[in-house]
Amino acid sequence: MTSFGFGRELVDHAEGAYLYLRDGRRVLDLTGGVGVLNHGHNHPRLLATRRQFAQRRRMEVHKTYFSPYVAALAHNLAQVLPGDLNMSFLPNSGAEAVEGAVKLAYKYHGGRRNTILRADISFHGKLLGSGSLTGAAQNHFAFPGIPGVVSYTYDDLESVRAAVAAHPDDVYAILVEPFSASTMRSCSAEFLHGLRTLCTEQDIVLVFDEIYTGWGKTGSMFYFMRHAGLLPDVVTTSKSFGGGKSSISAYVAREPVFRQAYDNPVDALMHSTSTTYYGFGEECATAIEAIAIAVEDDYPARARRIEQLLGPGLRRIAKQHPEAVAEVTGAGALWGVFLDGGPKVLDLAARIAPAGLARDPRLRTKLITASVINALYREHDIYTYYTLNGASPLVVGPPLVATDDDIEHFLNALDAVLDQGLNRLLSRFVAQKLGSLW
Numbered sequence: 001m002t003s004f005g006f007g008r009e010l011v012d013h014a015e016g017a018y019l020y021l022r023d024g025r026r027v028l029d030l031t032g033g034v035g036v037l038n039h040g041h042n043h044p045r046l047l048a049t050r051r052q053f054a055q056r057r058r059m060e061v062h063k064t065y066f067s068p069y070v071a072a073l074a075h076n077l078a079q080v081l082p083g084d085l086n087m088s089f090l091p092n093s094g095a096e097a098v099e100g101a102v103k104l105a106y107k108y109h110g111g112r113r114n115t116i117l118r119a120d121i122s123f124h125g126k127l128l129g130s131g132s133l134t135g136a137a138q139n140h141f142a143f144p145g146i147p148g149v150v151s152y153t154y155d156d157l158e159s160v161r162a163a164v165a166a167h168p169d170d171v172y173a174i175l176v177e178p179f180s181a182s183t184m185r186s187c188s189a190e191f192l193h194g195l196r197t198l199c200t201e202q203d204i205v206l207v208f209d210e211i212y213t214g215w216g217k218t219g220s221m222f223y224f225m226r227h228a229g230l231l232p233d234v235v236t237t238s239k240s241f242g243g244g245k246s247s248i249s250a251y252v253a254r255e256p257v258f259r260q261a262y263d264n265p266v267d268a269l270m271h272s273t274s275t276t277y278y279g280f281g282e283e284c285a286t287a288i289e290a291i292a293i294a295v296e297d298d299y300p301a302r303a304r305r306i307e308q309l310l311g312p313g314l315r316r317i318a319k320q321h322p323e324a325v326a327e328v329t330g331a332g333a334l335w336g337v338f339l340d341g342g343p344k345v346l347d348l349a350a351r352i353a354p355a356g357l358a359r360d361p362r363l364r365t366k367l368i369t370a371s372v373i374n375a376l377y378r379e380h381d382i383y384t385y386y387t388l389n390g391a392s393p394l395v396v397g398p399p400l401v402a403t404d405d406d407i408e409h410f411l412n413a414l415d416a417v418l419d420q421g422l423n424r425l426l427s428r429f430v431a432q433k434l435g436s437l438w
């Protein structure tokens with residue numbers, strides 16, 4: 001982090017799409033808070049909600065009183081989501097939501113099935129359970145995990161069918177990210193509908209992990225909602241669900257699935273967070289307001305507007321810099337720029353970090369991408385990041401409050417940075433990095 005400057009500079013305050021640093025610089029934040037900041041920093045309506053909650057001394061926590069905040073939030077989730085996705089559980093992090101969904105699926109089958117399928121390029125979190133369901137390359141150390149995890153090839157229905165056939169009547173859940181934000185890959189409509197049909201036929205619980213992609217980010221309220229008639233059994237959400245102010249997540253289950261798993265007096269409290277953090281009033285009130293903003297300000301339409309500028313703009317830049325940009329992919333306000341840079345850059349990278357290259361075959365791409373991020377930040381006050389999963393694309397994920405001018409400013413900056421040539425960017429980045437070490 002110190003290589004980029006981010007790790008050494010202090011932010012004074014943040015508002016909308018901008019960070020204001022202590023040294024007076026104003027930085028355009030195109031990371032979108034890695035999914036958390038669809039609403040931008042410190043959205044005024046969210047600040048007002050939290051102020052009001054505190055001023056009125058609302059009750060934050062008491063498990064055995066009825067919570068109007070938990071109830072209203074669960075109700076509103078059911079209003080936004082299609083079909084009978086009506087039953088919500090509201091923990092704090094994405095990984096907890098994923099693990100809750102997996103436990104629900106396991107309990108739905110009464111413990112009689114023991115296999116769960118996940119995609120080869122998945123990212124579902126870093127706890128013991130969610131970590132073992134993550135198929136990412138960064139998962140290179142084997143912590144203990146849940147048993148019965150079987151991998152399929154992302155967006156390949158035949159591969160899923162083969163995995164199910166290899167475990168007859170034993171698969172209790174299939175987990176998929178319809179849009180994989182950690183690799184910028186997405187599933188086709190055919191694949192997702194095919195999964196739905198297969199899961200219905202085999203009574204497998206279909207879980208869509210939309211922890212990153214909810215609340216308009218990709219141009220529909222949730223990515224799967226762009227496909228009419230498509231319904232998972234469980235969907236997970238977090239990140240912008242809390243409006244960038246509240247650490248809250250959810251799994252939302254189809255009512256019959258939830259009821260079969262837990263709707264009886266013996267099992268009702270089987271999955272809960274006991275008495276620590278669950279459904280805190282202010283966190284829920286913030287999420288209620290965050291949803292209201294996403295609906296009233298039509299965040300999916302905002303993301304589609306950003307796509308109209310970013311999609312063609314990035315493709316134009318890719319065409320103008322074929323030696324640097326291998327591919328651009330994305331949807332709405334979430335795009336990946338896959339930087340490559342031919343054999344000459346390979347030589348330079350190999351000279352700079354021969355041992356590192358041997359350990360991490362993607363180090364070359366990471367170095368190249370880091371050097372572009374570095375130049376965007378140092379020369380244009382634009383903050384971006386790259387993913388550690390997949391082919392490590394540079395991610396452009398503006399908050400949905402970003403303006404047309406913000407997007408144009410970024411496109412011009414990226415163009416200017418790439419005009420310098422990757423070799424120069426890479427040498428300068430490494431020189432700065434070494435300088436910062438001394």
Ligand SMILES: Cc1ncc(COP(=O)(O)O)c(C=O)c1O
Nearest residue numbers: 093094095123124125209211212
């Ligand atoms: C798709 C997806 N699932 C799960 C998670 C895990 O969420 P958390 O980091 O809150 O545990 C993430 C986090 O980035 C995510 O993007």
